[in-house]
Amino acid sequence: MSGIQKITTVVDTIGNTPMVSLTDVEGIGATEHSAEFVGKLEYMNPGGSIKDRVAKHIVQQLDKQGVAKDALLVVAGPGNLAVSLSMLKRRLVCLIPERTSGDRIRLLKASGVTDIVRTLDGALPGSPEHPAEIGRRIVDQYPGSVYVDEEQGLWDLEECYKELAAEILDQCDGMIDALVLGVDTGNAATHLSKALKASVSGVQVVGVEPSNSAIGEQNIVNPLARRWLCEDIGRAYAPRALEPGSIDMWIQVSDPVAYSMARRLIKAGIHSGTSAGASVAAARMFAASAGLCRGNRVVVIIGDTSRNYGDTLLSDEWMLAHDLLDVHMLGDLQRKQLGQYRGASIEDLQLPAAVTVNSDDPVGAAVALMSENEFSQVPVTGAQRRLVGYLTLSAAQALIDSGAALPSSPVKQFMLKFAGSGGGSISRSKYWLITPETPLSDLAKFFETHSVAFITDSSRKFCLGIATKQDLLTFLARRNALCF
Numbered sequence: 001m002s003g004i005q006k007i008t009t010v011v012d013t014i015g016n017t018p019m020v021s022l023t024d025v026e027g028i029g030a031t032e033h034s035a036e037f038v039g040k041l042e043y044m045n046p047g048g049s050i051k052d053r054v055a056k057h058i059v060q061q062l063d064k065q066g067v068a069k070d071a072l073l074v075v076a077g078p079g080n081l082a083v084s085l086s087m088l089k090r091r092l093v094c095l096i097p098e099r100t101s102g103d104r105i106r107l108l109k110a111s112g113v114t115d116i117v118r119t120l121d122g123a124l125p126g127s128p129e130h131p132a133e134i135g136r137r138i139v140d141q142y143p144g145s146v147y148v149d150e151e152q153g154l155w156d157l158e159e160c161y162k163e164l165a166a167e168i169l170d171q172c173d174g175m176i177d178a179l180v181l182g183v184d185t186g187n188a189a190t191h192l193s194k195a196l197k198a199s200v201s202g203v204q205v206v207g208v209e210p211s212n213s214a215i216g217e218q219n220i221v222n223p224l225a226r227r228w229l230c231e232d233i234g235r236a237y238a239p240r241a242l243e244p245g246s247i248d249m250w251i252q253v254s255d256p257v258a259y260s261m262a263r264r265l266i267k268a269g270i271h272s273g274t275s276a277g278a279s280v281a282a283a284r285m286f287a288a289s290a291g292l293c294r295g296n297r298v299v300v301i302i303g304d305t306s307r308n309y310g311d312t313l314l315s316d317e318w319m320l321a322h323d324l325l326d327v328h329m330l331g332d333l334q335r336k337q338l339g340q341y342r343g344a345s346i347e348d349l350q351l352p353a354a355v356t357v358n359s360d361d362p363v364g365a366a367v368a369l370m371s372e373n374e375f376s377q378v379p380v381t382g383a384q385r386r387l388v389g390y391l392t393l394s395a396a397q398a399l400i401d402s403g404a405a406l407p408s409s410p411v412k413q414f415m416l417k418f419a420g421s422g423g424g425s426i427s428r429s430k431y432w433l434i435t436p437e438t439p440l441s442d443l444a445k446f447f448e449t450h451s452v453a454f455i456t457d458s459s460r461k462f463c464l465g466i467a468t469k470q471d472l473l474t475f476l477a478r479r480n481a482l483c484f
């Protein structure tokens with residue numbers, strides 16, 4: 001037990017991230033004759049990304065410069081650095097590209113940042129829309145504020161990445177043939193390349209960027225032609241912090257390849273983001289092109305967490321709408337969404353007829369009815385037997401036991417009520433119209449956020465039955481299509 005870290009501060013948990021084998025990731029193609037692929041899990045830093053290391057060193061330098069701890073920091077970048085700085089309790093105005101997913105925006109707002117300014121994707125240096133120019137204008141308006149941007153070379157990050165390189169070498173026992181990492185500001189690529197090449201002869205550093213990015217071209221191009229979805233890597237120009245010669249080989253990865261590989265990483269238990277998907281896919285491409293085989297080791301930087309991408313990477317609907325699933329994954333998803341139900345509807349569940357209570361019935365009678373029939377909930381009807389809500393056994397029994405409700409109290413005072421039904425219930429739930437003709441694929445989608453479905457006629461006049469996810473599982477088992 002002596003090796004377990006005692007109670008400490010968040011900043012002291014930054015770094016020393018684990019390194020894991022990627023052999024079991026689908027699509028890596030690892031065999032006994034292939035190179036070894038390992039991932040450095042930087043998303044396991046407390047703030048969820050490699051930028052925790054950067055934020056720690058920037059804060060240390062601010063303290064050495066005598067900058068007040070409550071000084072306003074104007075931070076530019078895709079969002080991870082801002083998340084890390086907010087974790088370290090700094091006041092922030094965040095300059096975030098339009099491409100950045102909503103999850104990080106919500107996280108930053110919850111962290112209490114002062115404000116968020118969305119910036120143009122691909123804005124060129126020197127243009128009024130570039131984050132550096134916007135940041136300088138904001139700093140001019142707030143005396144004592146500081147502009148924070150990795151790209152401008154304002155911070156000494158050599159020691160930051162020396163520490164990371166030392167961890168990699170220690171975990172690999174000095175045996176590394178290639179490092180593969182996504183490139184954005186160029187700081188990680190520049191400093192890791194220097195540190196590793198100073199210790200390991202012949203190590204190759206592979207830079208990864210999205211298709212249409214221009215970092216590897218080392219020149220400025222038309223930003224309007226530079227569009228991609230993969231976040232946190234890639235630029236429409238070569239960043240100032242990237243030193244020429246740091247990267248031995250550039251590999252561009254398309255959005256579908258990056259997103260599909262990121263999904264495969266998640267399925268393998270590595271909950272990383274889209275830049276990691278691009279990097280792992282690029283590592284496989286590099287190993288094949290370089291002829292690496294058994295005995296060679298490729299280390300991939302797994303930069304941030306998949307939890308930043310709930311609206312995008314983790315959304316089947318978004319992935320389908322943007323055509324980001326490869327053929328194999330698309331087929332799996334279509335079979336999952338449609339094939340397992342084969343056009344069946346709720347009618348095919350063969351549900352028993354619904355037993356209901358009236359909103360004026362006593363709560364005690366409703367509890368007795370549910371207990372006698374082993375129901376977890378019962379639909380509640382109002383005037384003309386129209387469905388207006390439902391009552392759960394656990395809640396009703398707890399209300400009676402606590403004295404909050406008398407057995408003679410009317411159900412309508414304590415039922416869970418559907419929005420738009422009128423009356424005075426203790427809670428409201430959005431009503432979804434579900435009829436016997438509703439496809440089971442739609443019902444399965446409904447159960448992603450709900451525990452019970454009340455089946456009605458199309459006019460919602462009568463409650464015809466109750467369905468739960470267990471009814472779907474029973475249906476699939478009957479058709480011998482149950483697969484976990």
